[in-house]
Amino acid sequence: MKKKASIYIVSKQFKLDGDFFAPQNEDEKEEKIEISTEGVLSLEDGKLIISYDETELTGMDGAHTVLEFTTDEPDTVTMTRSGSASTSMIFKENSRCMSTYETGVFPLEMCITTKSVENTLDINGGKIIIDYTVEIHGVCMERTYLTVTVTV
Numbered sequence: 001m002k003k004k005a006s007i008y009i010v011s012k013q014f015k016l017d018g019d020f021f022a023p024q025n026e027d028e029k030e031e032k033i034e035i036s037t038e039g040v041l042s043l044e045d046g047k048l049i050i051s052y053d054e055t056e057l058t059g060m061d062g063a064h065t066v067l068e069f070t071t072d073e074p075d076t077v078t079m080t081r082s083g084s085a086s087t088s089m090i091f092k093e094n095s096r097c098m099s100t101y102e103t104g105v106f107p108l109e110m111c112i113t114t115k116s117v118e119n120t121l122d123i124n125g126g127k128i129i130i131d132y133t134v135e136i137h138g139v140c141m142e143r144t145y146l147t148v149t150v151t152v
Contacts, residue, residue: 004039005041008148010032013030014144047071049067051064051067054081054084063084066081077117084104086101092114095114098112110135113133113135121150129146
């Protein structure tokens, strides 16, 4: 089953110094990206899948992004990008995932540490909220609050 979907993405990123699990400091400088795009929401073999094309606004023009999870494990979300930028990341609460991000110039080895995943998405729409950090070579680069809202 496939449905056309409106996808609204908000990514708030904070540069971090210190403990990832510490409460967010209101004084930290926030970088916020908001994007509205069209895509597809589908249910295939027990997997809920959101797919859309990236735009110039994200700096990944020419890339295609897929978010997916099995309906019996909505707290484990996989993000796969292909095209001009490519990577695969797994977001599972209180876990770490190693990933390679292909930039088109050189690959970056990253560690994704997920603090929380809130997921109310079903075939009729909903929301996924992911709180995670990205580390490169053991240095915590940034904390991201990613919210993906889907309406059909």
